[in-house]
Amino acid sequence: MPIDKTEKKRKRASDINGRPSKKPALELQALPPLKASVVEDKSELAPVIATTPGVQNTKSLRWDPYIKSRGNVSKSAAIARNPGIVSSEMLLQSSQHQKMDFIGREGTGEDADSQLKHYVAVVDPEQKTWQLIEARRVTLRGAVRARKAEEDSESEDEMNNMRTQREALTNEFGTKQSRKMVQSRAENAQLSSAPAGSVTEAGAALMSSMPADVLSGTAKATELQAEVQAAKPLPTPNLTAAHPNDVYPIENLVPGGHSTLRQLTGVSEWKEQVEAGVAVVTVSRYVSNRVVAVVKSENQTQLQILRFIQLLLEFARSLKGAGRQASSGPNSKRLPPRELLRKILSNTTGATPSEGEESTSELLPENIVDAVRRRFASDGSTLTKHDITLLHTTICAFSLGGNFPNELATDPSDLRDDLRLDSATMQQYFRELGCRIERPSRKEYKKWNVKGGQAEANLRRVARLRIPLEFPKVKRGGRA
Numbered sequence: 001m002p003i004d005k006t007e008k009k010r011k012r013a014s015d016i017n018g019r020p021s022k023k024p025a026l027e028l029q030a031l032p033p034l035k036a037s038v039v040e041d042k043s044e045l046a047p048v049i050a051t052t053p054g055v056q057n058t059k060s061l062r063w064d065p066y067i068k069s070r071g072n073v074s075k076s077a078a079i080a081r082n083p084g085i086v087s088s089e090m091l092l093q094s095s096q097h098q099k100m101d102f103i104g105r106e107g108t109g110e111d112a113d114s115q116l117k118h119y120v121a122v123v124d125p126e127q128k129t130w131q132l133i134e135a136r137r138v139t140l141r142g143a144v145r146a147r148k149a150e151e152d153s154e155s156e157d158e159m160n161n162m163r164t165q166r167e168a169l170t171n172e173f174g175t176k177q178s179r180k181m182v183q184s185r186a187e188n189a190q191l192s193s194a195p196a197g198s199v200t201e202a203g204a205a206l207m208s209s210m211p212a213d214v215l216s217g218t219a220k221a222t223e224l225q226a227e228v229q230a231a232k233p234l235p236t237p238n239l240t241a242a243h244p245n246d247v248y249p250i251e252n253l254v255p256g257g258h259s260t261l262r263q264l265t266g267v268s269e270w271k272e273q274v275e276a277g278v279a280v281v282t283v284s285r286y287v288s289n290r291v292v293a294v295v296k297s298e299n300q301t302q303l304q305i306l307r308f309i310q311l312l313l314e315f316a317r318s319l320k321g322a323g324r325q326a327s328s329g330p331n332s333k334r335l336p337p338r339e340l341l342r343k344i345l346s347n348t349t350g351a352t353p354s355e356g357e358e359s360t361s362e363l364l365p366e367n368i369v370d371a372v373r374r375r376f377a378s379d380g381s382t383l384t385k386h387d388i389t390l391l392h393t394t395i396c397a398f399s400l401g402g403n404f405p406n407e408l409a410t411d412p413s414d415l416r417d418d419l420r421l422d423s424a425t426m427q428q429y430f431r432e433l434g435c436r437i438e439r440p441s442r443k444e445y446k447k448w449n450v451k452g453g454q455a456e457a458n459l460r461r462v463a464r465l466r467i468p469l470e471f472p473k474v475k476r477g478g479r480a
Helices: 013-017 075-080 152-173 176-191 201-208 212-231 258-262 267-275 291-296 300-317 338-346 366-376 385-399 413-419 423-432 453-459
Strands: 035-038 048-051 064-069 088-094 100-106 118-124 129-144 408-410 435-438 462-465
Touching: 048 088, 088 129, 152 176, 258 300, 267 291, 267 300, 291 300, 300 338, 300 366, 300 385, 300 413, 338 366, 366 385, 385 413, 385 423, 413 423, 423 435
Parallel strands: 035 129, 048 129
Antiparallel strands: 064 088, 088 100, 100 129, 118 129, 408 462, 435 462
């Protein structure tokens, strides 16, 4: 019999018991007929649809929103769309990731997708309705955070800890000569612990034996330091103050002093909202995080100061770019018209009124608006870079008081977000005011709401105002 060499190919066990090659068709869920409606919302705080091309979005990240007004908005677009979305632009930012910073921006209008309307639908099967609301479309991007060098305070603390450990080892195991040297250094450190600016008897004797030309050079350096400090865009400090509370008095920070604070509107409104248990809504993170505690402390002056800080933050928020052709110089900003500025400063919620719209809040007295304009606007309508820095440092000086009764200290992070500045600029502002920038100690974790232990404390900074003041020294060039 002929042998049939052809055999059937056996199938593998994995082919027999494996997954089917075709996916089963999904069964569509039958929904009842729904009644559709569009929610007309004019608020700028609309829902956000975020796309993450090339970035894995983590749901645990907390995003900080920032809003600024757009320019050249057409009337037809404002009528056809949500005016809050058309007239403003939103930016999302998050730095909670260990190694990356995330930023979300809206479309610039050049691509076709930014010209489309985007909606979010909410379906209610029980009521048989679904509602559509216009939303913003934001594209999220991520970037690796640049590693910054350690602050001078950190390196100084590490050096002091190493020196203390070395001295302890020397006193315990060192020779007689090395222990004598450590004791001599400790005595010299105690003798040199006099207040800054004072001269000891040994120093006076040494200065009396120095040549006259050397003494005149030292005096000139001191005078130069004072002149440079006076020329900086800073509020005027009281250098003879014996207590930190007297360094920046209200008369130097507020035009008109206490009489201006008593005329501020919106203070009684805040008190009524807190007493009624209603949340106080502002666009300032600094004000919102402190207004409830200040109202409950029943300190009327501190509540008025907090309202003036909110006024200055709204003043800074209302500034617009003056353009390259401005006569006031680069980086200058212009103020809105006088009546519109009065409405903006009178509003305690942070909503931006239009020029023709009537304000629902009680308007500020005109003399207060004019006083603020004269203090920070050199020509009444524009602010130079020097004027803007003076505005920022004045707000920083206000923030030092009222946080704790026994010291003048603050966490610059809230003001950094309100003024939209980086941490290095904010810390430099407080150094120019005479503050020390330090990390919170272990005993202060509860005071500064440090919940992440030592790891979070290493990233936090606190500005403290102490006597004697420490201003940045004038850097002198090398010899020719």
